[in-house]
Amino acid sequence: MATAALVGRPASVLPKISKGACSPAVLSASSATVQKRKLHHAIIPTGKGGRSSTSGIAATVFGATGFLGRYVTNRLGRIGSQIIIPHRCDQYDLMYLRPMGDLGQILFMEWDARNKDSIKRALENSNVVINLVGREWETRNYRFEDIFVTIPQQIARAAREAGITKFVHMSHLNADIRSPSKYLRNKAVGETVVRDEFPDAIILKPSEMFGREDRFFNHYANMTWFGGIPLIANGKKTVKQPIHVVDVAKAVISAIKDPDANGKTYALAGPNRYLLHDLVEYVYAVAHRPFKSYPLPRPLYHIAAQLFAMNPFEPWITPDKVDRFHTTDMKYPGLPGLEELGIVPSTVEQKAIESLRRFRRFRYLDADLDDAKPAKTVNY
Numbered sequence: 001m002a003t004a005a006l007v008g009r010p011a012s013v014l015p016k017i018s019k020g021a022c023s024p025a026v027l028s029a030s031s032a033t034v035q036k037r038k039l040h041h042a043i044i045p046t047g048k049g050g051r052s053s054t055s056g057i058a059a060t061v062f063g064a065t066g067f068l069g070r071y072v073t074n075r076l077g078r079i080g081s082q083i084i085i086p087h088r089c090d091q092y093d094l095m096y097l098r099p100m101g102d103l104g105q106i107l108f109m110e111w112d113a114r115n116k117d118s119i120k121r122a123l124e125n126s127n128v129v130i131n132l133v134g135r136e137w138e139t140r141n142y143r144f145e146d147i148f149v150t151i152p153q154q155i156a157r158a159a160r161e162a163g164i165t166k167f168v169h170m171s172h173l174n175a176d177i178r179s180p181s182k183y184l185r186n187k188a189v190g191e192t193v194v195r196d197e198f199p200d201a202i203i204l205k206p207s208e209m210f211g212r213e214d215r216f217f218n219h220y221a222n223m224t225w226f227g228g229i230p231l232i233a234n235g236k237k238t239v240k241q242p243i244h245v246v247d248v249a250k251a252v253i254s255a256i257k258d259p260d261a262n263g264k265t266y267a268l269a270g271p272n273r274y275l276l277h278d279l280v281e282y283v284y285a286v287a288h289r290p291f292k293s294y295p296l297p298r299p300l301y302h303i304a305a306q307l308f309a310m311n312p313f314e315p316w317i318t319p320d321k322v323d324r325f326h327t328t329d330m331k332y333p334g335l336p337g338l339e340e341l342g343i344v345p346s347t348v349e350q351k352a353i354e355s356l357r358r359f360r361r362f363r364y365l366d367a368d369l370d371d372a373k374p375a376k377t378v379n380y
Contacts, residue, residue, distance in 0.1 A: 235277030
């Protein structure tokens with residue numbers, strides 16, 4: 001039975017087990033774990049590749065309805081993967097995900113993030129688990145501790161107990177227990193608990209992502225309504241290295257296919273670093289809107305953001321988001337990145353127009369992108 005289960009699994013999702021590196025006890029434990037897994041036709045690769053083939057990946061994607069989740073789902077679907085999407089939203093919020101895979105390859109199921117049995121049911125027939133659960137603001141029911149620590153810990157534990165060999169966890173480039181942002185502090189704690197529960201977990205640490213539905217470029221572009229852009233120290237002391245969301249989705253797929261990625265942490269960032277002031281100025285140049293920024297002290301910015309945070313729906317800005325956006329992106333020269341995953345990152349100048357064109361007035365709708373002066377890059 002153990003041999004049949006191992007043959008049924010694709011080589012891309014099996015861990016490398018070396019007889020010289022593992023003791024007989026470890027090998028027997030691994031075999032016993034695989035024995036408990038059910039052999040399913042979805043994990044047998046067939047076809048020449050593509051949407052109507054079978055990639056051998058049966059992935060449960062937690063958080064697939066979010067910004068990054070739709071791109072990861074799309075990348076999985078186009079290579080012929082079976083995708084299980086646990087969700088808590090309305091059926092109408094899932095419609096855009098249905099065409100991303102072949103008929104019957106995307107399965108939806110309701111789940112309760114606080115119910116362990118619900119988590120186990122979501123991944124019991126998968127060989128890959130991806131955790132993209134996240135939120136930029138806290139609610140009365142879900143604090144940052146729940147979203148970034150408790151839920152990932154429970155998913156990692158359930159994946160380990162189910163014998164999953166590939167678990168991908170999404171963190172943040174600036175996750176640090178000493179950060180002024182509660183969001184980033186809990187991201188750092190989440191990395192630790194996931195690594196403790198699932199030592200072979202693949203942890204991805206992307207910088208701020210930009211794309212059509214982002215809350216980074218779109219956030220600043222929407223500030224045209226306020227007649228100016230408030231920035232702490234006028235954005236001259238903050239360095240950002242944004243990454244295109246599609247590059248992060250590609251990194252997830254590459255990490256799943258790479259048998260050597262297990263247990264590694266990847267730092268994902270764009271190719272260029274910019275001062276926040278220059279980056280926001282470029283956003284307005286692409287949108288053909290007048291740019292006017294002014295320095296605002298952090299305490300006053302927090303007071304203004306606190307008023308917006310009282311919104312019972314999605315707050316436009318919160319004090320924690322102010323701190324996160326004004327945190328300089330870290331450098332991790334010792335960690336692998338996009339290059340090790342075989343990905344060439346896209347620049348802001350190449351992709352920003354996709355999300356910023358809608359902010360242009362009609363007369364500038366088809367204006368040449370060369371009219372916008374590129375933001376000056378920095379090396380620190």
